[in-house]
Amino acid sequence: MTTATVNTAEHRHARAVVELAGVTKEYPGGVKALRGVDLTVLEGELLAIVGPSGSGKSTLLHIVGTLDRPSTGEVAIAGHDIAKLSDRALSALRSRHVGFVFQSFHLVPGISARANVAEGLLYSGLSRAERGRRAARALERVGLGDRMEHRPHELSGGQKQRVAIARAVAGEPDLLLADEPTGALDSASGHSVIELLHELNADGATIAVITHDHEIAASLPRQVRIRDGEIVADVWNTAGVNAP
Ligand SMILES: Nc1ncnc2c1ncn2[C@@H]1O[C@H](COP(=O)(O)OP(=O)(O)OP(=O)(O)O)[C@@H](O)[C@H]1O
Ligand SMILES: [Mg+2]
Secondary structure (H helix, E strand, O other): OOOOOOOOHHHHOOOEEEEEEEEEEEOOOOOEEEEEEEEEEEOOOEEEEEOOOOOOHHHHHHHHOOOOOOOEEEEEEOOEEHHHOOHHHHHHHHHHHEEEEEOOOOOOOOOOHHHHHHHOOOOOOOOHHHHHHHHHHHHHHOOOOOOOOOOHHHOOHHHHHHHHHHHHHOOOOOEEEEEOOOOOOOHHHHHHHHHHHHHHHHOOOEEEEEOOOHHHHHHOOEEEEEEOOEEEEEEEOOHHHHOO
């Protein structure tokens, strides 16, 4: 198994947004979904998490996103050791630092794109007016300035996923986590969603994306490959650097 660990100069002084050490996850019933995962993600990274169905990708993303706690091992997000936090403090940490995007969008039906994005800021402590302003700004950022008042059923799949991404980034999280964000999209819409993730990353967002699409994974700077609950390869794509 090839394991490349290239540390570029720009990464050397970056802050760790995610630090996992020896993380295991055993679900009730005895499934060992993670079997000792070490993973560090530095500020400003854009990485793909790839692996076969059932290998533990979503489980890993849920633990990184503090939606779930590990069975054993250590998890620090934005420098906070989650074992030391109550469930309440953990959800505060999550709403401050993490944004999620799911394959099936998870939009609220019957309310506008703008209201959906504003919903993501509900626990931010911002006023209703400010939430609306930030939602509008996030929708403009994902290229949907002209669809603010459309309800989910009036949007295409790719547009719905953009709304979901706007909702995830409206609070300017340190970390954006996406579980198969292109899984429900045709390849053109999928590529434009990935382009959007590249733009957000260029603006400073740290992003981890689960994908089954090898072409997409290969287009990202780092690929973490997982199999049977273990990281089997962690590869930095240096093709751009080494190209003649
Ligand atoms: N809540 C749960 N309770 C019990 N077992 C679970 C639970 N969630 C997941 N599992 C099991 O843990 C393993 C890892 O699941 P996970 O959802 O992380 O896989 P995945 O890599 O995301 O797969 P896919 O590509 O199909 O989404 C699987 O064997 C699954 O059946
Ligand atoms: Mg999954």
